[in-house]
Every structure is written in C-alpha cells, then in structure tokens.
Amino acid sequence: MSSSEKQSTNLFPDLPPYRPPQHGLLSYLPSSWVPYGELMRLSRPIGIVIIYCPYLFGAVFAAAVSDPSPSPDSLLKxxxxxxxxxxxxxxxxxxxxxxxxxxxxxxxxxxxxxPLARKAISPRNGYIFVAMQAAIWLAILAQLSRKCVTYAIPLLVLVGLYAYSKRVTDFTPVPLGFTVAWGVFIGSVAMGVDPTRLMLDGEIPTAAALFCFYLSSAVWTNIYETIYAHQDIQDDEKHGVKSMAIRLKGKVKLVLYLLAVLQVSLLACTGWLIGAGAPYFAGSCLGVAVSLGVMIWKVDLTQPNECWWWFSNGTWFVGGSIVFGFLGQVWGDQELQSLLDRTH
Known part of the structure; x- marks a missing residue:
C-alpha cells in the first residue's frame, strides 16, 4: 500500500480503500489508462450531458431565430x-x-x-493531459467555424477562474454558471448566429434574447450545482470549504425556488423578444417551471443519494423541456407556413 493510500485509509478508517473499477467502461481500459479515464469522469457521463446542454440550447436558439430555418440534417450534424x-x-x-x-x-x-488525490497521476502529467484535452476540443470546434474557436478562448479563462473561486467566495455556483452557460454562445455561433454580429447589424431584440437565454442557463447551473454540493456538505464544513450550500443552510430551498422563478422569467423574456409562439412557452417555460418545482419540492437535501439522483435526472427534465420548446418553435413555424402556402 502506498503512503498516499495509507493516508486516505487513516482519514477514513471505516471506508474501503481504493479498488480498480470492476465493471463499466473503465474496467475494459488498460490499467495504465484507468486513472486518466477516472480523471475524465468517464464512469459518470451525466456530466457530459450537463455541460453539453448549453451548446445544444445555443444551436436550437439559432435555429429558431434564423430565416430560413436550417434543415433538420444541418441542426443534427x-x-x-x-x-x-x-x-x-x-x-x-x-x-x-x-x-x-x-x-x-x-x-x-x-x-x-x-486519481490526483491518491497520487495515481502526477500534477505534471495532469497539466499535460488538460492541455491535450483543450487542444482536441478547439480542433473539433474549428471544423464547425473559426468563430467558434474565437468564442471558445474566453471559456478557457472562465474554467481557470472557476477552479480557484471556492478559495475566495461562498457562492461558487455563480462563476460556474457563467462558465457552463457560455456554451450557449458557442452553440449559437456554430449554427451561424453570432451575438456580436447581431448587435453590429442592429438586431438588438435577438441579441438581447440570446443574452437572456445565456443568463437563464447560468441560473439553472446555480440550482443543480447547489443540490449537488449537498452531497459533501458535512466534509466541506469540517474542512472549511466555501460553499453556497453551507452559506445558505436552513434557507436553501427558498433560494432555489427564487432562482427557479428567475430562470423561468428569463426564458419567458427570451421567448417574448424573439416573438415565440405557444410551443416554445409550453415547453421551455411551463415545462421547466413544472420540472424545477417538482425537483426542488421532492429532493431531500440531507440525503446524498437523493441529491445525486435529482442532480443527474433533473437535467433530462429541465434540459429536455428547453430543447423541445425551441424545436416546437422551429418546426411549428415551418408547419404553419406550409399550411398557409397550401391554402393560397
């Protein structure tokens, strides 16, 4: 047993020591690759879905405001x-x-x-790994548009700032929200809707709508991240880790309800600014309101397993409602136009 493993065992004598993955994707990797697979959280793909949502949001937003609307194949690609x-x-x-x-x-x-905590990966190799991941990410975005890369660079700065934010503020979900939600801009640019160009061309309502949409995604991040943070609240308190969950202890649910109202209001403002119809408001506003309301009401913040369940599954309810609301706006308008064309 290594010295780091002994230290971990001494800190948590009632918990089992580390064991290599016995099932799932990680169990099929060569042993030397396993720590890097763990570092990427490959065993928890819900994190990919959560981070992907704003990119998809931006893409469907762009589809809804583009004239003509992009083809389904283009949007899917x-x-x-x-x-x-x-x-x-x-x-x-x-x-x-x-x-x-x-x-x-x-x-x-x-x-x-x-892996870094138990010293299975050295910090030096960790930084090299991060640089490789960032380079691949930028290279893939460049296949869509050079403008995507331009908008991606500020996100690298935001990621770096968030990683150290917990050392200076209790409200770490706030910088995390602005960081994760940045994908809204990249997704929109990938579909040809550039927020900077919108402002330069005088399309202020659409630009304002995109900004409201970005803020709504940032607020959503604050909601699910606060629920997620309750998994570690006892250890965080013991070691003096800054956390919004700790700072708001005793009134967390009230704040979550207020954030939910703010998110739905921003989504409604987004729809109003782009002149959205009933499909959008039914999905992206009503659907999100119901999903968030049920999630906040049902989750028991004292139970880590419940916090994880609602963190991971709430993503599908809220994210799915937003996406389907926008798709209803895109294809609902197309069907209406086809009907009008046939009647004439």
Missing amino acids: TALVLLIATVFLRGGAVAFNDLADRDLDGKIARTRNR
Missing part, C-alpha cells in the same frame, strides 16, 4: 459535432478542477480516491 467536442471539454475542465483541488479532495470522503 452540428449538434453531434458539439457533443463530441463536449466530451473533451468536460474531460479537460474536470481534470483542471481536480488539479486545483488535489490536496483538498483527499480529505473528502466522496473524492478521496480521485
């Missing part, structure tokens, strides 16, 4: 390329976050066996 890129973005982002937290992670029960 762009969405798939963005998904592939997200795998590497997420891998690099969580690896960089683990590098920043490698000393702290070993003191937290849930994160004690992360």
Whole structure:
C-alpha cells in the first residue's frame, strides 16, 4: 500500500480503500489508462450531458431565430459535432478542477480516491493531459467555424477562474454558471448566429434574447450545482470549504425556488423578444417551471443519494423541456407556413 493510500485509509478508517473499477467502461481500459479515464469522469457521463446542454440550447436558439430555418440534417450534424467536442471539454475542465483541488479532495470522503488525490497521476502529467484535452476540443470546434474557436478562448479563462473561486467566495455556483452557460454562445455561433454580429447589424431584440437565454442557463447551473454540493456538505464544513450550500443552510430551498422563478422569467423574456409562439412557452417555460418545482419540492437535501439522483435526472427534465420548446418553435413555424402556402 502506498503512503498516499495509507493516508486516505487513516482519514477514513471505516471506508474501503481504493479498488480498480470492476465493471463499466473503465474496467475494459488498460490499467495504465484507468486513472486518466477516472480523471475524465468517464464512469459518470451525466456530466457530459450537463455541460453539453448549453451548446445544444445555443444551436436550437439559432435555429429558431434564423430565416430560413436550417434543415433538420444541418441542426443534427452540428449538434453531434458539439457533443463530441463536449466530451473533451468536460474531460479537460474536470481534470483542471481536480488539479486545483488535489490536496483538498483527499480529505473528502466522496473524492478521496480521485486519481490526483491518491497520487495515481502526477500534477505534471495532469497539466499535460488538460492541455491535450483543450487542444482536441478547439480542433473539433474549428471544423464547425473559426468563430467558434474565437468564442471558445474566453471559456478557457472562465474554467481557470472557476477552479480557484471556492478559495475566495461562498457562492461558487455563480462563476460556474457563467462558465457552463457560455456554451450557449458557442452553440449559437456554430449554427451561424453570432451575438456580436447581431448587435453590429442592429438586431438588438435577438441579441438581447440570446443574452437572456445565456443568463437563464447560468441560473439553472446555480440550482443543480447547489443540490449537488449537498452531497459533501458535512466534509466541506469540517474542512472549511466555501460553499453556497453551507452559506445558505436552513434557507436553501427558498433560494432555489427564487432562482427557479428567475430562470423561468428569463426564458419567458427570451421567448417574448424573439416573438415565440405557444410551443416554445409550453415547453421551455411551463415545462421547466413544472420540472424545477417538482425537483426542488421532492429532493431531500440531507440525503446524498437523493441529491445525486435529482442532480443527474433533473437535467433530462429541465434540459429536455428547453430543447423541445425551441424545436416546437422551429418546426411549428415551418408547419404553419406550409399550411398557409397550401391554402393560397
């Protein structure tokens, strides 16, 4: 047993020591690759979905405001390329976050066996791995548009700032929200709708709608990240880790409800600015309101397993509602126009 493993065992004598994965994707990797697969969180693909959602949001937003609307094949192709890129973005982002937290992670029960915390990967190799992931991510985005790369560069800065934000603020979900939601802009640009060009061309309502949509995605991140953080709240308190979950203890659900109202209001403002119809408001507004309301009402923040379940499954309810609302706007308008054309 290595010295790092002995230290982890001493900190958590009632918990089992690290064991290599026995099932799932990681169990099929060569043993030397397993720590890097763990570093990318390949065993928890829900993280890819969560980070991918804003990219998909941006793409469907662009489809809804474009005239003419893009073909389904074009939208699907762009969405798939963005998904592939997200795998590497997420891998690099969580690896960089683990590098920043490698000393702290070993003191937290849930994160004690992360590869950097248990010293299965050296910091030097960790940084090389992060750089490789970022380079692959940018190369994939470049296949869509050079402008995507231009908008991607600020995101690298935001990722770096977020990784160290917990050292200076209790409200770490706020910078995380602005970071994750940045995908809205990249997804929109990938479909040919550039927010900078919108403002230069005087299309202020559409630009404002895109900004409202970005803010709504940032608020959503604050909601699910606060629920997620309750998994570690006891260890975080013990080791003095800054957390919004700790800062708002006793009134977390009230704040989550207020954030839900804010998110739905921003989605409604987005729809109003682009002149959306009933399909959008039914899906992206009503659907999100119901999903968030049920999630916040049902989740027991004292139970880590429940926090994880609602964190992972709530993504499908909320994210799916937003996407289907926009798709209803795109294809609902196309069907209406086809009907009008036939009647004339």
